[in-house]
Amino acid sequence: MLWEVRMRISLSVNNRSVESTVEPRTLLVDLIRDDLKLTGTKVGCDTGQCGTCTVLLDGRAVKSCSMLAVQAEGTRVTTIEGANAETGLTDLQEALWAEHGVQCGYCTPGMVLALQDLLATNKAPTEQEIRCGLAGNLCRCTGYQSVVRATLALTGQNGGRNDV
């Protein structure tokens, strides 16, 4: 049997330097949840489909269940715990709150980070662009309507109140 050599990796997580020792086959999501105890990042499908494991890697949304932790060596990772403004919720999270964009909440961390990535490059996405931006995030409660409405409201479009 192949002897698996554990590897020491260093990366930035939520603007803090982190060092950890992992097996090369450890998934990034398992490093985040089990080693770093940042359990805001969820595991839904573990197959790269549901998107609730979404984190930002060097600012771009990725699925942390479909990456090895060693691939993140030297990168800047942001989890939902690091997305918050120091004092509480971000404007995006406030908008989701206001529009009831959260129901059971399991998909929400991934939704927030996927939307954050979208809004970083597109300040005023259309409804269609928002829906495409969320194509990798499954929600089985909201039907996406309130999430889309919240994003439109945040960006000052349609007053956030049109049927979408």
Next chain:
Amino acid sequence: MRPLTYERATAIDEVVRRVANRPGAAFLAGGTTVVDLLKLDVITPDLLVDVRDLPLGGIVAEPGRIRIGATASNSDVAVHPAVRERCPVLAEALLAGASPQLRNMATIAGNLLQRTRCTYFRDGQSACNKREPGTGCSALNGVNRDHAVLGGSDDCIAVFPSDACTALAMLDTTVHTVRPDGATRVIDFAELHTAPGHTPHVETVLEHGELITGLVVEDLPAARRSAYLKVRDRTSYEFALASAAVALEITDGVVTAARIALGGVATRPWRSHAAEEALIGGPATTERFAGAAAEALAGARPLAGNAFKVRLAEQTLITALTDLASRPTEEPSS
């Protein structure tokens, strides 16, 4: 997932050497295919050599061509201004694939080596000549709704799933590599992927340890007016049942140049020269488009579950051509 070792290097020759010297080694780029199949134990490399530190992520628009580095992400390629202007079909195909997160992770060279979604290949247990040569093909007499009607053999009918490759197949694309001995080579895109034949486990002409360093997409006047249409079971985040990458140059109502490739229905990226020839020199009418579609599917070999794909692919192609032909003419290209 089985134990493995992981290495990185910053020099191309070093990365190539490490993989070439070990039969069980594999390159790792974005990992969207590799990590997925590792988790399923469908592939079992004992060493992964990560290529992400290589200086291969650039996209350079030159007069006459676009050079795309191997590790450029699908997201970056899709939004690049030169890609959108000179070959919108590639941008559309990329954006029709996967999800934003996976497009951020996936690389363009990795996309060329994407593995099939055939469930018998992915389940790790069924007879599958692609996964375990000589065991047979479960799909031929099994559930084959998703499988190929073009390019299959008695040993494999697995669909090559890439959207982007459908576009790259109808563009003038070359694939640039470094071989294990350090020599470089340029492969015509049409020559990269091999037909399954009796060796479906062999999917490309690449040697073990040969590294793709980039793609070059030559400018093609027709490609400025090009589009990708993908038909699938749901409208987002799903693989194609049938897709069409099309480019048309129409002068005074007559088709003067055409490029056509089909996705979702074939065992490898599938350009149809016959369909292109059926259009050139004639009027851009639905009747002519239907004739081209019939040519494109003339060699189809449908099975019990996927016979619908023949008509679906024809209609997809006709619709893509009709939509494209009805678009306002672009500014004359230089």
